[in-house]
Amino acid sequence: MPVNVARxxxxxxxxxxxxxxxxxxxxxxxxxxxxxxxxxxxxxxxxLNNRTLVxxxxxxxxxxxxxxxxxxxxxxxxxxxxxxxNKSDVLQLDGDVGLHPNMTALQSxxxxxxxxxxxxxGYPNPNRSHYESMAIWQTAAPDxxxxxxxxxxxxxxxxxxxxxxxxxxxxxxxxxxxVGANERAMAIQSLQTFKVLPLTKATSPAVDESAIKSLxxxxxxxxxEYNNLVNALMQAGxxxxxxxxxxxxxSANYQTSVQYPKNDFSNRLKLATxxxxxxxxxxxxxLQIGGFDTHAVQADTQAxxxxxxxxxxxAFYQDMDSKDKADDTLIMTFSEFGRRVKENGSKGTxxxxxxPMFLIGGRVNGGLYGTYPSLSNLDSNGDLQYTVDFRQxxxxxxxxxxxxxxxxxxxxxxxxxxIF
Amino acid sequence: MVGKMVDDSSRTLFxxxxxxxxxxxxxxxxQDARTEMNRRAFLKLALVTSAGAVAGYYGPELxxxxxxxxxxxxxxxxxxxxxxxxxxxxxxxxxxxxxxGASPDELxxxxxxxxxxxxxxxxxxxxxxxxxxxxxxxxxxxLEKKPTQDEIVNLVWWWVDRMIQSLRPLEERMTLFWxxxxxxxxxxxxxxxxxxxxxxxxxxxxxxxxxDLLMGITEDPAMLIWLDGARNRKAAPNENYGREIMEVxxxxxxxxxxxxxxxxARAFTGYGIDKSxxxxxxxxxHDDGSKTFLGQTGNFGPKDIVNILANHPATAKxxxxxxxxxxxxxxxxxxxxxxxxxxxTDSNGNIGQVVSAILNSDEFWSSQSHLxxxxxxxxxxxxxxxxxxATVTPKAAAYMLNNMGQLPFDPxxxxxxxxxxxxxxxxxxxxxxxxPLLLQSDDGATTTTLQSDxxxxxxxxxxxxxxxxxxxxxxxxxxxxSYSDDVEKTRNLIxxxxxxxxxxxx
Numbered sequence: 001m002p003v004n005v006a007r008x009x010x011x012x013x014x015x016x017x018x019x020x021x022x023x024x025x026x027x028x029x030x031x032x033x034x035x036x037x038x039x040x041x042x043x044x045x046x047x048l049n050n051r052t053l054v055x056x057x058x059x060x061x062x063x064x065x066x067x068x069x070x071x072x073x074x075x076x077x078x079x080x081x082x083x084x085x086n087k088s089d090v091l092q093l094d095g096d097v098g099l100h101p102n103m104t105a106l107q108s109x110x111x112x113x114x115x116x117x118x119x120x121x122g123y124p125n126p127n128r129s130h131y132e133s134m135a136i137w138q139t140a141a142p143d144x145x146x147x148x149x150x151x152x153x154x155x156x157x158x159x160x161x162x163x164x165x166x167x168x169x170x171x172x173x174x175x176x177x178x179v180g181a182n183e184r185a186m187a188i189q190s191l192q193t194f195k196v197l198p199l200t201k202a203t204s205p206a207v208d209e210s211a212i213k214s215l216x217x218x219x220x221x222x223x224x225e226y227n228n229l230v231n232a233l234m235q236a237g238x239x240x241x242x243x244x245x246x247x248x249x250x251s252a253n254y255q256t257s258v259q260y261p262k263n264d265f266s267n268r269l270k271l272a273t274x275x276x277x278x279x280x281x282x283x284x285x286x287l288q289i290g291g292f293d294t295h296a297v298q299a300d301t302q303a304x305x306x307x308x309x310x311x312x313x314x315a316f317y318q319d320m321d322s323k324d325k326a327d328d329t330l331i332m333t334f335s336e337f338g339r340r341v342k343e344n345g346s347k348g349t350x351x352x353x354x355x356p357m358f359l360i361g362g363r364v365n366g367g368l369y370g371t372y373p374s375l376s377n378l379d380s381n382g383d384l385q386y387t388v389d390f391r392q393x394x395x396x397x398x399x400x401x402x403x404x405x406x407x408x409x410x411x412x413x414x415x416x417x418x419i420f
Numbered sequence: 421m422v423g424k425m426v427d428d429s430s431r432t433l434f435x436x437x438x439x440x441x442x443x444x445x446x447x448x449x450x451q452d453a454r455t456e457m458n459r460r461a462f463l464k465l466a467l468v469t470s471a472g473a474v475a476g477y478y479g480p481e482l483x484x485x486x487x488x489x490x491x492x493x494x495x496x497x498x499x500x501x502x503x504x505x506x507x508x509x510x511x512x513x514x515x516x517x518x519x520x521g522a523s524p525d526e527l528x529x530x531x532x533x534x535x536x537x538x539x540x541x542x543x544x545x546x547x548x549x550x551x552x553x554x555x556x557x558x559x560x561x562x563l564e565k566k567p568t569q570d571e572i573v574n575l576v577w578w579w580v581d582r583m584i585q586s587l588r589p590l591e592e593r594m595t596l597f598w599x600x601x602x603x604x605x606x607x608x609x610x611x612x613x614x615x616x617x618x619x620x621x622x623x624x625x626x627x628x629x630x631x632d633l634l635m636g637i638t639e640d641p642a643m644l645i646w647l648d649g650a651r652n653r654k655a656a657p658n659e660n661y662g663r664e665i666m667e668v669x670x671x672x673x674x675x676x677x678x679x680x681x682x683x684x685a686r687a688f689t690g691y692g693i694d695k696s697x698x699x700x701x702x703x704x705x706h707d708d709g710s711k712t713f714l715g716q717t718g719n720f721g722p723k724d725i726v727n728i729l730a731n732h733p734a735t736a737k738x739x740x741x742x743x744x745x746x747x748x749x750x751x752x753x754x755x756x757x758x759x760x761x762x763x764x765t766d767s768n769g770n771i772g773q774v775v776s777a778i779l780n781s782d783e784f785w786s787s788q789s790h791l792x793x794x795x796x797x798x799x800x801x802x803x804x805x806x807x808x809x810a811t812v813t814p815k816a817a818a819y820m821l822n823n824m825g826q827l828p829f830d831p832x833x834x835x836x837x838x839x840x841x842x843x844x845x846x847x848x849x850x851x852x853x854x855x856p857l858l859l860q861s862d863d864g865a866t867t868t869t870l871q872s873d874x875x876x877x878x879x880x881x882x883x884x885x886x887x888x889x890x891x892x893x894x895x896x897x898x899x900x901x902s903y904s905d906d907v908e909k910t911r912n913l914i915x916x917x918x919x920x921x922x923x924x925x926x
Contacts, residue, residue, distance in 0.1 A: 187847035233921035345656020
């Protein structure tokens, strides 16, 4: 991975205006103190596109049938003797479908027209392996024509015109979705761990500060690049040293009146607010929540997960709204597949195909999109037949939300949805 | 990540925890954690001195073991110079890949053996009496109790400590390989006891026959929970294990159909787990009807499916590829894979022979292989302690491994952990900058080294035997000189060395 000098310069610049003086050690890696022409002038930072896309990956294969419940289709009840939700318990969206009873927060946003629900999202020749199908959604390439992530390719393209575009994943490791050929997201697992600790704490803070600065120089000391792994390590180190200062400072200034639920998912959404309102201004924030692979005793597990997702996203949206950023925020959820229509013998469900996607934001035209797949016209494996190609949703997001050219990223044209 | 052991509250406490640990270290001024370090010191002694010299210090049982170890490890004539050791990267390379690094004394012992014998010694570890068999994790050895986070920490530490202490490092390397291959996580299994039992299974079969291991893991209680095998009933089969055994554990995708998944699921029906945590097979819940699987038809049960899969040519290739990537580098040539797959097939699936072929291959000893990997979090943590003869508290080890993305016993999914550059990002690199601050040393030996070598070159060479570039060393030296206290100087030197891109290579 080539060292992205432009972004590093940009980060340095904003770090400098944020109070941190980067060390210009003579041993430093050459290019980082050269070519200042690539920099976005600080006074223009505010004028950049302020929109953020927050992608929430539901890992494990979320059971779409018990998320967006097709209660008007009798086959739903005959296929799910123990798992079917009663029509009277379902949170109605229209006469035919409704949300899981635990998704009241999302239903409330839906009523305010802030939620677009895409029904029956999938792709041709569905793959039922977690790994393969997740890779298909992450690369947006069922034919394996790409091995980079679709948002990684967005970053690659966006960087060629605007080096300030950045992405952040709130986890220890990055999803393939936001790793491109040249660009990759930054990772922040938690606020608490995103901080370089001093060696001695109180006794010699000045010496410690200088020792931490030499961490910076270490990432640049040897111009002789040993191999591409050294390069990746250097880049991560430099970005981390700068970004951690920025995020810690933003966190210190952060205030909210919104009550986030007390769980790890919501903690990370709260961190997302801090990161989005920091000077990093990421265009993409990515996070995932796991546990959806409900082969056995599904009901309680999925109910808790859906409540966590619905309440967390709602709190995040309200927080962004309170900062007048609802119109700059779009949240999109997906999973690698839905689950089989017929429940198995363990009060669970096996791997399936099409699923609902949710898009939440101030500029979203709320409502239902696409048609719900028929439960009586299944494929040869007993699974739903998709009605909307998920790449139609990606196309819509890329073009109408991020202002990018979808054909450059998806390699072919897909019909947009009128979500915006 | 699909699951997380460490919950919010623990994360929030993390920084406070680290700062407190560092404070404690400062107060102790690196004073000995003698109890912790005894076995470590013993290991060094066992490797480099005659066993008699430690008789007064250690008990008779240990002495017996020490005698055996020293004899088996140093069983060759001391003057064995059959392989000249002019290249000083070979033994460090071997021990980083086939083990978890080595102290200068250990390195010297292996250097004395020569490369060929060093490889044989690592491979034939059954001949070396393992001192770490004396230790067991501090967990409840039954299914009774709801596990505490402390128990998970203890289980993790038990294994990491083995990686640091073991005289049979390849055994731990291979156990880690299988843990990643048959990736099973405590976030679903819940029981540290069952995870421990699975770890013992993986260790027992680590370099043995693959079919035996595959049958063992098929009936392993933790696996039966992890992939729902214990819920797989004749009346309504659960496909989870039937799918993953083909996709992840053996042939890989592209070699089977959805119908094969369904047939395998039926063949694996009938397993359960009793209250003591043992698995059983209930014939009443087993579907003994006819199945067609990979083109063969019969009344297949678990052993039949395992037999077909373990002996499938695609399995030979997939396992060879995975083992080669683990020890050498990614994307080997087709010729290399074919050669290794033939070793697998000709030996009826003997894993030790495949590993031997890899460690003795030209590819393993090539420049493409040398330092061509990124240290995984487990490598980063375990090698630091093994190289330096240092330790950390169990909690510090578990928390930091979790933050770096590789908590043993808790892989993210059945696909195991990522590898290579995927370990490195802005979040994990900060954990790597911070981890060295939690290291504790035993006896000030490192400080002494520093006093005799103020440039820090010797100490940094302990961690990176190939030697850091001089400009990097200069930055480290300049920084450490601004600390007046020798201990702080040392700690800064270690921290900065471990924060270089070079140390993070493997």
